[in-house]
Each structure stands twice: as C-alpha cells, then as structure tokens.
Amino acid sequence: MSDLGKLLDPKLQKLLRVLYANKSNLYHITKLAKEADVPAATTLRLIKTLLDAGIIKAHPVGKLKIYQYYYSEENEKLMGLLK
Numbered sequence: 001m002s003d004l005g006k007l008l009d010p011k012l013q014k015l016l017r018v019l020y021a022n023k024s025n026l027y028h029i030t031k032l033a034k035e036a037d038v039p040a041a042t043t044l045r046l047i048k049t050l051l052d053a054g055i056i057k058a059h060p061v062g063k064l065k066i067y068q069y070y071y072s073e074e075n076e077k078l079m080g081l082l083k
Contacts, residue, residue, distance in 0.1 A: 011038045012046045013082060019056060019069040020079050026059060026066040 014036040019027070027035075033043035047067060050056040055078070057070045069075070 009046070011036075011042055012049065014038050015043060015046055015050070016055070016079070016082060019050075019067070023069045023071065026068050028064060028066055032067065 015032060015038060018036045029043055030040055033040040051058060055070060055075050056067050059066045
C-alpha cells in the first residue's frame, strides 16, 4: 500500500484526529489507543507509519516512548485534507 493509501486507513485517521486535536499532549501507546478507540496492537503498528511520515515525534522517557503531533506546514496541510 502506498504512503497515501496508508493515511486513508480509518484507524490511522482516528489516531491522527486525537493527536491533532490535542497537539500539546504527550501520549503513551495505551492512552492514545484508548482515546482513539483503536486496539493497542494496531496503534503500535500505525505509530510506526506516522513516525516514518514525520507526522508525529517520539520522546523517550526512561524505557518508554511518548508520542506527540509534530507541527509543520506540510502536516497542517495534510490535516486540512483529512478533516
């Protein structure tokens, strides 16, 4: 599936909406999965897609990784298309 095709995944869009609506929040996988109503295993898989696309960034906290929406003009344009 192409990168654009991956962004059309309804579960990935749920994650994006949560992250975008709460841009300043930091999320652990389980919290993000719960708020987006997406299974944790699926969230973990989709996080890699979002990281690879540069839409989110990871913050290491000890052994954990915390995720946050990454603001850029390109990402803002993309989010405008997904609304």
